[in-house]
Amino acid sequence: MEYEPVIGLEVHAQLLTDAKIFCGCSTKFGAAPNSHTCPICLGMPGVLPVLNKKVVEFMMKMALATNCRLNRGCLFARKNYFYPDLPKGYQISQYAQPPAEHGWVEVEIAGGKKRIGITRIHMEEDAGKLMHDEFSPVSRVDLNRTGVPLIEIVSEPDIRGAEEAAAYLRRLHETLVYLEICDGNMEEGSFRCDANVSLRPKGSETFGTRAELKNMNSFRNVQRALEYEIKRQQYLLEGGGSVVQETRLWDDTAGVSHPMRGKEEAHDYRYFPDPDLVPVVIDDAWVEAVRQTLPELPLERRERFVRDYQIPAYDAGVLTASRQLADYYEEVVRLSAEPKLASNWVMGEILRFLNEDKKEIRACPITPAALAELISLIKEGQISGKMAKEVVDQMYRTGAAPGAIIKEKGLVQITDEAALSATIAAVIAANPGQLAQYRAGKEKVFGFFVGQVMKATQGKANPQLINDLLKKMLAG
Amino acid sequence: MELYELTIHELQAKLRAGETTAAEVTASVFRRIDAVEKDVRAYISLMRKSALAEAARAEEQLRKGEAGPLAGIPIALKDITCTKGYRTTCGSRVLDNFIPPYDATVVEKLRAAGAVFTGKTNMDEFAMGSSTETSHYGTTRNPWDLGRIPGGSSGGSAAAVAAGECIASLGSDTGGSIRQPAALCGVVGLKPTYGRVSRYGLIAFASSLDQIGPFTKDVEDCAIVMNVIAGYDPAESTSVPAEVPDYRGFLGRGVEGWTVGIPQEYFVAGIDPEVEAAVRRTITLLEGAGARCVEISLPHTRYCLAVYYIIAPAEACSNLARYDGVRFGFRAEGSRDLIDLYKKSRSAGFGAEVKRRIMLGTYALSSGYYDAYYKKASQVRALIKRDFDTAFASCDAILTPTTPTPAFKIGEKTDDPMQMYLSDIFTISANLAGIPGISVPCGFSAAGLPIGVQFLAGHFQEGRLIQIASAFEKLAPSEKRRPAL
Numbered sequence: 001m002e003y004e005p006v007i008g009l010e011v012h013a014q015l016l017t018d019a020k021i022f023c024g025c026s027t028k029f030g031a032a033p034n035s036h037t038c039p040i041c042l043g044m045p046g047v048l049p050v051l052n053k054k055v056v057e058f059m060m061k062m063a064l065a066t067n068c069r070l071n072r073g074c075l076f077a078r079k080n081y082f083y084p085d086l087p088k089g090y091q092i093s094q095y096a097q098p099p100a101e102h103g104w105v106e107v108e109i110a111g112g113k114k115r116i117g118i119t120r121i122h123m124e125e126d127a128g129k130l131m132h133d134e135f136s137p138v139s140r141v142d143l144n145r146t147g148v149p150l151i152e153i154v155s156e157p158d159i160r161g162a163e164e165a166a167a168y169l170r171r172l173h174e175t176l177v178y179l180e181i182c183d184g185n186m187e188e189g190s191f192r193c194d195a196n197v198s199l200r201p202k203g204s205e206t207f208g209t210r211a212e213l214k215n216m217n218s219f220r221n222v223q224r225a226l227e228y229e230i231k232r233q234q235y236l237l238e239g240g241g242s243v244v245q246e247t248r249l250w251d252d253t254a255g256v257s258h259p260m261r262g263k264e265e266a267h268d269y270r271y272f273p274d275p276d277l278v279p280v281v282i283d284d285a286w287v288e289a290v291r292q293t294l295p296e297l298p299l300e301r302r303e304r305f306v307r308d309y310q311i312p313a314y315d316a317g318v319l320t321a322s323r324q325l326a327d328y329y330e331e332v333v334r335l336s337a338e339p340k341l342a343s344n345w346v347m348g349e350i351l352r353f354l355n356e357d358k359k360e361i362r363a364c365p366i367t368p369a370a371l372a373e374l375i376s377l378i379k380e381g382q383i384s385g386k387m388a389k390e391v392v393d394q395m396y397r398t399g400a401a402p403g404a405i406i407k408e409k410g411l412v413q414i415t416d417e418a419a420l421s422a423t424i425a426a427v428i429a430a431n432p433g434q435l436a437q438y439r440a441g442k443e444k445v446f447g448f449f450v451g452q453v454m455k456a457t458q459g460k461a462n463p464q465l466i467n468d469l470l471k472k473m474l475a476g
Numbered sequence: 477m478e479l480y481e482l483t484i485h486e487l488q489a490k491l492r493a494g495e496t497t498a499a500e501v502t503a504s505v506f507r508r509i510d511a512v513e514k515d516v517r518a519y520i521s522l523m524r525k526s527a528l529a530e531a532a533r534a535e536e537q538l539r540k541g542e543a544g545p546l547a548g549i550p551i552a553l554k555d556i557t558c559t560k561g562y563r564t565t566c567g568s569r570v571l572d573n574f575i576p577p578y579d580a581t582v583v584e585k586l587r588a589a590g591a592v593f594t595g596k597t598n599m600d601e602f603a604m605g606s607s608t609e610t611s612h613y614g615t616t617r618n619p620w621d622l623g624r625i626p627g628g629s630s631g632g633s634a635a636a637v638a639a640g641e642c643i644a645s646l647g648s649d650t651g652g653s654i655r656q657p658a659a660l661c662g663v664v665g666l667k668p669t670y671g672r673v674s675r676y677g678l679i680a681f682a683s684s685l686d687q688i689g690p691f692t693k694d695v696e697d698c699a700i701v702m703n704v705i706a707g708y709d710p711a712e713s714t715s716v717p718a719e720v721p722d723y724r725g726f727l728g729r730g731v732e733g734w735t736v737g738i739p740q741e742y743f744v745a746g747i748d749p750e751v752e753a754a755v756r757r758t759i760t761l762l763e764g765a766g767a768r769c770v771e772i773s774l775p776h777t778r779y780c781l782a783v784y785y786i787i788a789p790a791e792a793c794s795n796l797a798r799y800d801g802v803r804f805g806f807r808a809e810g811s812r813d814l815i816d817l818y819k820k821s822r823s824a825g826f827g828a829e830v831k832r833r834i835m836l837g838t839y840a841l842s843s844g845y846y847d848a849y850y851k852k853a854s855q856v857r858a859l860i861k862r863d864f865d866t867a868f869a870s871c872d873a874i875l876t877p878t879t880p881t882p883a884f885k886i887g888e889k890t891d892d893p894m895q896m897y898l899s900d901i902f903t904i905s906a907n908l909a910g911i912p913g914i915s916v917p918c919g920f921s922a923a924g925l926p927i928g929v930q931f932l933a934g935h936f937q938e939g940r941l942i943q944i945a946s947a948f949e950k951l952a953p954s955e956k957r958r959p960a961l
Contacts, residue, residue, distance in 0.1 A: 039576075039577055039578050042803065043798045043803075044558075044576065044577065044578070044804070045558065045564070045566065045571065045574065045576070045679040045680075045798070046557075046558040046564075046576065046580060046676070046677045046678055046679045046680065047578075047676070047677075048675060048676050048711060048712050048713065049713065050710065050711060050712070050713050051713065078794050080793075080794050080797060080841070082797065082800060082818055084800075084802045084814065087798060087802075087803060088797065088798050089794070089796075089797020089798045089800060090794050090797055141802070141803075268842055268843045270793075270794070270838065270841035270842060270843075270846075271841075271846075272790060272791075272794070272841055272846070272850055275682075275683035275684035275714075275791055276680075276683050276713060276714065277713050277714075278713050278714060
C-alpha cells in the first residue's frame with residue numbers, strides 16, 4: 001500500500017522586542033545568568049504581569065503577513081506544569097480565543113505552488129534555561145530567557161512531506177526576519193519547531209495516529225527527522241504494526257528519534273484564563289495602523305525583481321533571502337542602473353566574501369555606492385572585469401573607494417589607441433615566426449599575440465581594444 | 477485616655493496641634509503590644525526598630541508642615557503584603573524565610589503618607605480560612621473573648637485594631653477575610669471594589685477575588701485610609717483608572733431618601749437570633765433616619781458558596797504552584813530527584829487547609845472536568861453579578877448581616893471545613909460580583925461578643941458605603957465599648 005505523510009508544524013519564534021512580555025527586563029541574549037531578571041519574571045510572591053504592547057504589534061505583523069484573520073479580542077491563559085525553568089509553575093500563554101486564526105502561506109514545491117494553512121498564531125512567554133553539568137550533581141537555572149516574548153505559529157496538517165515542511169519553515173523564517181520581529185537564529189533558539197507526523201493510505205481522508213517530534217534545531221534537522229519519522233511509521237504500518245501516540249526527541253548525532261519517557265509527557269496543563277490579565281482588544285484602527293508598517297514581503301519582492309530587473313528567478317531568490325541584502329542590491333541598482341551587473345557582483349563577489357567571513361550584509365565594508373561606482377567604471381571600460389575583481393578584493397579588505405584603489409595601483413586601463421598600437425607593433429615585430437604562421441591561416445596564434453600584448457601592458461590594456469587593433473595590424 | 481486608644485483623626489489633631497509626638501504615639505502602641513500581645517497574638521513579626529525610625533521621620537515632616545495624611549500613625553500590615561527587606565510569611569511555613577525584594581504598592585503609598593509600620597499580622601495560611609487557625613504561627617485570639625477566634629483570614633489585623641495594638645491596619649478580602657473578622661472583633665472593615673486598590677505585592681490567593689482594604693476603629697478613619705490606598709496602579713492590569721473621590725466628603729451626609737435593599741436570601745435559617753435582632757435594629761434605625769428599607773431578592777445567592785469553592789481553589793492551585801522549593805521559601809532536605817523535591821517540599825511546607833484547596837482547584841481544572849466545574853462556575857458567577865446589577869438599579873445600598881454568628885470558640889470548627897466555610901456565606905457574593913462591602917459594628921450578643929452589619933454598594937461606590945456606615949455610626953453611638961484585656 002502507498003502511504004501519504006500528514007504533517008503539521010508548530011513554530012515558536014522569539015520576538016525582537018527590547019523588553020520582556022510582562023515586565024521591563026531586557027531580552028538581550030548572552031548576558032550573565034540571571035542578570036536580566038526582576039521580581040516579576042522571577043515569579044516572586046505578589047507580583048503581577050503587565051502586557052508589553054509591542055508584543056501584540058509584532059504578533060499582528062506576522063498575522064497580517066500570513067493572511068490570518070485578527071480577532072477583535074483575545075485572552076491569556078495559564079498553562080500549569082511544574083519545572084525548575086518555569087518560576088511561576090505556569091506559563092502565560094493563549095488557549096481559548098487566540099488573537100489570529102485562519103491564515104496561509106504559499107510555498108514553492110516541485111511542480112508549482114502550494115498553500116499551507118495556518119490554524120492560529122498566539123503570544124506567550126518563554127521559559128528559562130536549565131544548565132546541567134555532567135561532572136556535578138547540581139543543576140543550575142538561568143532565568144534571563146524567562147518572559148522573553150514568543151509567538152507560536154500552528155500550521156494546519158497540510159504538509160505532505162519533509163521537503164514541503166522545510167519549504168514552509170523557510171517561508172515562515174524569512175517572513176519573520178523580513179518583518180524584523182525575530183532574528184531567526186535557530187542555534188540560539190530564536191526559531192524553534194515541533195512537528196506532528198502521521199501516515200495514512202494514499203487517498204484516505206482520515207488521519208492516522210500521530211507522533212510528535214521535538215528537538216530539531218536546524219532546517220536540515222527538521223528535514224532529516226521528518227524523513228526518518230515517515231520511514232519509521234511506514235515500516236511499522238507495513239509490518240502490520242501500529243503507531244503509538246507519543247512525543248519523540250530527535251537525536252541529531254545518531255540520526256534517530258527516541259520516545260520521551262511517559263512521565264515527562266503525561267501533562268494535564270489545566271488551562272484557564274489568567275485572572276491577572278485583561279482581554280486584549282484589537283480594533284480595526286490598530287490593525288490598519290500596523291498594516292501600514294508592513295514592509296514588502298519576500299515573495300512579492302522576488303516577483304518584482306524578476307519583473308522589473310529582468311533577472312532570473314533564482315537570482316531574485318538569492319537576493320531577497322534577507323531584507324538587508326535585497327535593500328543593498330536595490331541601492332546598487334539605483335546608483336548604477338545596471339540590474340544584471342549589480343546582481344552578478346552582489347551574488348558573486350560580495351556574498352562570497354561575506355560567506356567566507358560569516359558576516360551579515362549589514363557588516364559589509366563595501367557600501368552600495370562604492371559597488372555602484374565600480375560597476376560604472378567597468379561599464380565605461382575604464383577597467384577590465386579582471387581588474388575589477390582585484391579592485392573589489394581591495395575594497396572589501398580596506399573599505400577604500402574603487403577610484404582611489406585604481407589610482408594607487410595604476411590600474412587604469414589603457415584605452416589610448418596610439419599608445420596601444422605602438423606596443424602591438426613592437427610585439428608583432430618581435431615575433432616574425434608567429435606572424436608568418438598567422439598569415440598562413442593558423443588563427444590560433446592570435447591568442448599568443450593577445451597574451452604578449454597583455455604582458456607588455458601588464459594587463460592594463462582594454463581587451464576589446466587589443467582585439468580590434470591586433471586583428472587590423474596582423475592583417476597588415 | 478492612652479494614645480493607643482485614639483483614632484487616626486483624633487491623633488492627627490493632637491499631632492498637628494503639637495499636643496503629642498509621633499514617637500510618643502508609637503511608643504504608646506508598642507507598650508500596649510508588650511502588655512497584651514501575649515494574650516492576643518495578633519502579630520507574626522514586629523517592626524519595632526524601623527517603626528521608631530519612621531516615627532522620627534514623621535515627626536520631622538510634621539515639624540516642617542510637610543506631613544502626609546498618615547504622618548506618625550502606627551499601622552499594622554497583614555503578613556500577605558510584601559515589605560521590602562522584612563519577612564513576609566503569608567502565614568505559611570513555605571514562606572517562613574521569605575524576605576521580599578520589593579514593597580507592595582499599598583506599602584509604598586502608606587509610607588509616602590507618613591505611616592509608621594508596627595508589624596506584620598497573623599492570618600490563615602495563604603488567607604485560606606475564617607479563623608486564623610490555619611496559620612503556621614498559631615491562632616490569634618479574639619480580644620473580646622480570648623477563648624474565641626478573631627475571624628479570618630485577616631484575624632490578626634482585626635484583633636490588633638480591636639486590642640489597640642495599632643491604630644489601623646490593612647487586610648485582604650477574598651471571600652470575606654476583612655469584613656468577617658471586622659464583624660467578629662467589633663471594628664470597621666472595608667473591602668473595596670475589585671480594581672480599586674492595587675494588588676501589586678499582595679501575595680495571591682485567588683487573583684480575581686483578592687482585594688486589599690482597611691481595618692479601622694471608626695468610619696472616618698476608614699475614609700482616611702482609603703484616601704491613601706485607593707487608585708489606579710499601572711503595575712496591575714486589573715487596576716481600574718477611575719477617579720478616586722475624597723472619601724471624607726461622604727462622612728456625616730446622612731441617608732435621607734435612600735433606598736436600602738434587604739435581600740431575603742440573607743435572612744435564613746441558621747442565622748443566630750442575636751445577630752438577626754441586631755441587624756433588624758439597624759434597619760429600624762436607618763428607617764428612622766429617613767432611609768427606605770425594601771425587601772429585595774438576589775436569586776442566585778444560594779450558589780455563591782459553591783461557585784466560590786470552585787473558582788477560588790482553581791486560581792489558588794495555580795497561584796501556589798511557585799512554592800516548589802526551587803528558588804525561595806521552604807525546601808525539604810534529602811530529596812532523591814526533582815519530583816521528590818517538589819513532593820517533599822510542598823507536603824511539609826503547606827498546611828492541611830491549603831492542601832485541601834490545592835487539590836480541589838486542581839480537580840476542578842482537570843481535563844474532562846473543566847466545563848462541568850470551572851466553566852460552569854464562571855457562568856453562574858456572571859449571574860450572581862447580574863443579580864447585584866439589577867438590585868443596584870433600584871437601591872442605593874444593600875444591607876445584610878456580615879456573619880451568621882458572633883465569634884465561635886477556638887477549635888470549634890477546625891474539624892468541619894464545611895461549617896467553617898459557612899461563616900463566610902454572607903460575604904462571598906461581594907467578591908464574586910467585584911463590588912465593595914463594609915462591615916460596621918452594630919451591637920453585642922448577650923455574652924458581650926461584637927456583631928457586625930454589612931453594607932454593599934455598586935462598583936466604585938465606596939463613597940456610598942462610607943456615607944451609610946457613617947450615618948449609622950452616628951445613630952448608634954452608645955455601642956462604643958472596648959474589650960477588657
